[in-house]
Amino acid sequence: MLYVKAPAKINLTLDVLHKRPDGYHEVEMIMTTVDLADRVGLELREDTDILIHSTNNFVPDDQRNLAYQAAKLLQERFHVTKGVAITIDKQIPVAAGLAGGSSDAAATFKGLNELWELGLTIDELAELGAEIGSDVSFCVYGGTAIARGRGEKIEHISAPPSSWVILAKPSIGVSTAAVYGGLKLEDAKHPNTARMVEAIETNDYDKMCGTLSNVLESVTLQLHPEVSSIKEQMQRFGADGVLMSGSGPTVFALVQTEARTTRIVNGLKGFCDEVYAVRLLGDR
Structure with a gap:
């Protein structure tokens, strides 16, 4: 079993600039990670099944789950013939504005990159993350950043003063x-x-x-x-x-x-x- 930490984020600023032709909003926001995290466990399966188990009943265990979507995307894009059992030990509140689901997806990308030996760079994982949800790219990197576009264009900045x-x-x-x-x-x-x-x-x-x-x-x-x-x-x-x-x-x-x-x-x-x-x- 491989474990990956999935920290929550907060927005220090969140601005919406305009509505885009694709129906999304153009945003500009500064996000930073905090020391509250889910723990995502990944266990290799010899079949191609993707199974999700969470310690929180409000977390979906099917294709609605962003960690499931992350695994499915990697599996299809890179023709992976293995599966994975994903366990989410939920510490971040659900549907809270803290990017818990996005962070679980980011942790899944990073863990499966190792488990399935895909050899992708962090930038490539962040790019894939943008296909799943607007906060996933940021969560792949962590730290502190300005996010623009739908949230997928990331510019890293220094860590904020400790608090x-x-x-x-x-x-x-x-x-x-x-x-x-x-x-x-x-x-x-x-x-x-x-x-x-x-x-x-x-x-x-x-x-x-x-x-x-x-x-x-x-x-x-x-x-x-x-x-x-x-x-x-x-x-x-x-x-x-x-x-x-x-x-x-x-x-x-x-x-x-x-x-x-x-x-x-x-x-x-x-x-x-x-x-x-x-x-x-x-x-x-």
Whole structure:
């Protein structure tokens, strides 16, 4: 059995520039990995079956699963005559805006590249990832990057200043399609991507916290008041910066001291079932 770590990501910025002719949205966002990860186990099969087993019942075990799609794509593209049993030990909350499924797919690409002896480069794996989902390319690389296009054009940047990250996911589902559908680009407050890059490159923690911005946040907050109240709680308990990740519903807070991190986590316990305190990873 080969094990691969699949870390979650958060968006420090998320901007939507315009709707593209292909129906997707043109995005520009800064993503970074955090130390909350699924563990993907891969076991070689002598037949060509692709089997998925997850520790979380909400994770599909068929072709809807992105890890399954990753394995199938490699198998077909490179005429692989072996199969694989994929076990996903789920630690990242499901449908949370933290790219859990995309990260599992990225881990599957990397693991199968080794297990099936395909000899592909990391860039080739990232390119294949773009065929499956918009966050998969970033997850193949990990670290910190600006993602453009549908999310598949990756420009690596430095790791952000070190910090605690508190993740809080309310027990609601958010429809990404509904969030994008409710977005009015002409009225939206767009993030300052260049300023965030500057904050990261100069290791300016306060500037980073002051520049956190997600163009989708106002839409999700209107649709789901619970997300709004978590954000307010975090701010009230003294977080340095607070933002929703992706299309939600997870909200994250950046905090530099452990004592304040503990205080915020305890304060959120009554509000929210799923609360995690982890560190920014940020390095590839």
